[in-house]
Amino acid sequence: MGSESVEEYLEAIHSFNEKGEPAKTSAIAEKLGVAPPSVTQMIKTLSEDGLIEYTPYKGAILTGKGMAYAQKVVRKHRLLERFLYDFLKLSKNKVHAEACKLEHSLSDEAAAALCEALRKPEKCPDDEKSIPPCIFNVDGCDQCALEREEGSPSLVTQLSNLRPGEEGVIAFIRGGKASCQRLLDMGLTRGTSIRVENAAPFQGPIEVSLRGSKLVIGRGLAAHVFVEVKDNQSLYKRVHPHGPHHGLEH
Numbered sequence: 001m002g003s004e005s006v007e008e009y010l011e012a013i014h015s016f017n018e019k020g021e022p023a024k025t026s027a028i029a030e031k032l033g034v035a036p037p038s039v040t041q042m043i044k045t046l047s048e049d050g051l052i053e054y055t056p057y058k059g060a061i062l063t064g065k066g067m068a069y070a071q072k073v074v075r076k077h078r079l080l081e082r083f084l085y086d087f088l089k090l091s092k093n094k095v096h097a098e099a100c101k102l103e104h105s106l107s108d109e110a111a112a113a114l115c116e117a118l119r120k121p122e123k124c125p126d127d128e129k130s131i132p133p134c135i136f137n138v139d140g141c142d143q144c145a146l147e148r149e150e151g152s153p154s155l156v157t158q159l160s161n162l163r164p165g166e167e168g169v170i171a172f173i174r175g176g177k178a179s180c181q182r183l184l185d186m187g188l189t190r191g192t193s194i195r196v197e198n199a200a201p202f203q204g205p206i207e208v209s210l211r212g213s214k215l216v217i218g219r220g221l222a223a224h225v226f227v228e229v230k231d232n233q234s235l236y237k238r239v240h241p242h243g244p245h246h247g248l249e250h
Helices: 003-017 025-032 036-048 064-086 092-105 108-117 141-149 177-185
Strands: 052-055 059-062 156-158 167-173 193-199 206-210 213-217 225-229
Touching (some): 003 025, 003 036, 003 059, 025 036, 025 059, 064 092, 064 108, 064 225, 167 177
Antiparallel strands (some): 167 193, 167 225
């Protein structure tokens, strides 16, 4: 798959999932401006690669791995919107289209530097949607700069995004003191292997196993746990013949 085409599809599915709903094939086709058979083909490929869970007549839900990739491109898109609006003074109705043209070529390192220059914005300008969180285990921009020098960040997302059967390693915990202490008391420490056993889409508690035990964690609390997800294959190993155009709304 071509990387840009895959990112467009993951970004489109993310736009529905962040509202708490599966992404239906017809809705994806309309959003991306492509034919439904092309969407069906890509959905099959994304499912085979473990990036989504697809249920016929219901729609697609990003897996933890798929969400990690989607959050990368959505974060870049929304940071670019912020830059275009705050620094270049483009109008709100133009920043989306311009960000679409730039997001796929922006490196992880450049995105992190852009975040620092923008002073860690939390919302994009045109519709006030949240910017996905930084996946560096740092307390501030100075530490972030040092972390970037050591290489690209891992494939990380919140534990709340993992689907049943997915595994990973806890990279770090980020949140208030009480939440962090509660998670540490439950045994969720950095470097611990963790597997999701059961979780409903979008809401409700998550059942996980770690160190031979099973725990049930509230979804809000699980969102404070950042997990490096397993990715045993290259994401972009095939080229899709009908890549979408930049008609996507984020």
